[in-house]
Amino acid sequence: MEKFRVESLNFFYGRVAALKDISLSVQERQITALIGPSGCGKSTFLRCLNRMNDTIRGTRVQGKIFLDGQDIYKSGINVVELRQRVGMVFQRPNPFPQSIWDNVAFGPRVLGLDKHFHLPEIIENSLRGAALWEEVKDRLKQDALSLSLGQQQRLCIARTIAVRPEIILMDEPCSALDPIATLQIEELMQSLKKDYTLVIVTHNMQQAARVSDWTGFFWMGELVEFDVTEKIFTRPAQQLTEDYITGRAG
């Protein structure tokens, strides 16, 4: 099942084009990885999918992005609703300077879910879903900033899944973490795949190869190649892709 379909997307910061004619589709309950050198537009592309670029002044979007067949840039689209469906985890763990409990409860409270569902249950399920429950169940009232970075990042994932999005975008979620915490997040991605569609940006080629089903290779604002991960890493169609994944370019 196709979740996102992107059709000839162009993106501009002022007059500078950051994305040029991108077309691809994201499959439901699969992990799509975006790779490419620094500054090639991976984050920009990711932020187009939940319209977080709207918060940056002077930016412009051209082309279409369909979520379940509906154009998310059409006028009249409720951006707040869109972001509830498309959650996001950032590069640096950014829990709010509040308790662990309040962090996870933030989304449900803001959306009024706590009126219809049992909040403690949402919180436990979300923390379990993010593989953090066992580590924090006895100190939910503690300041979130007292957690280790890896735990903070899993808390951010818990916070995101607490509102039951359909898609989770992750922008280099492991780049601030040590190898063990990275491994935990990667395992977590595999288990999240059962319920969510994941789009991740990564600098780490092995990570893309290990966890993803689909891989897109970006180069200077263009999508050079997009295919099944196995194919990209074994028989890429483009010379540039091969040079990049073997470390000869980039």
Add this chain to the structure above:
Amino acid sequence: MDKGVIVTNRGGISGRRWTEVPIEATIRVLGFSTIGFVLLIFLFLLREGLPIFYEVPTGNLFGTRWYPTFELFGTLPLLLGSILVTVTAILIALPLGVATAVFVRELAPDWVREILKPMIEVLAGIPSVVLGFFGMHFVAPLIRNIFGAPTGLTVFTGALILAYMALPTIISVAEDALDTVPKSYRDAGLAMGATQWQTIWKVVVPAARSGILMAVMLGMGRAIGETMAVMMVTGNAARLPLTFDSLFRPARTMTATIAAEMGEVAQGSTHYHALFGIGIILFVLTFLINLTAASAIFRKQRRGGLR
């Protein structure tokens, strides 16, 4: 990466040049003399004010009546007068100040911000006597007409003027506090599907709360020490403000008392010592307020601050 360059930072004294020695010495002397002056002022205050505490029985000193001509030095009405005016002023200024800071920092388009910020600074520069004059001739009549207070010179009138004076401080300190809240918190809020409004009130403002508390403390420090405007608009009746209508009755603050009576007392008299005694109380009060503000900052820093 600059390879091969080894920088040994010895820090402190060993690394400086001989030309810096006299400069550093001068700065040090200036720095310490500031502390010295503050100490001297405090000692002077103690010397002139402390005698009152044994010249007059405590019951009288903390009594409810301030009639120096009859040897009644009850400071309670003045103390409560100051506190009531200040607290009312802060209750008015806090919501206004925080709302303005949020508007300027979070919501206003760039060009509005460019106009508002200098205007707020100009506001801070208006001399208090001008505000007092304005209060007497415009605000007081309004209060008289709306609330039926006989002269319109009331606690509430004073609080309005004081709130106005504390606003620039509160706005700019609160705005700085909002400014230190990292963009990543805002992004996280918005990406969760919170509206901009929810993100501001549930994420940004709570994250800035220690800075906002500091803004309140500084505004309060400014308000409680203010003299001229308060003397002009509060009516100056040394009345114990304990009834429900006290807000719309005159009151007298500690500062106004000192300013109004200092000119006519004989140096060294009991009345003279009493006025300095009030000065000591005022000093202690402002000191406590500043201490609270400082400890708020300290707590923030110890928590690792705001990233």
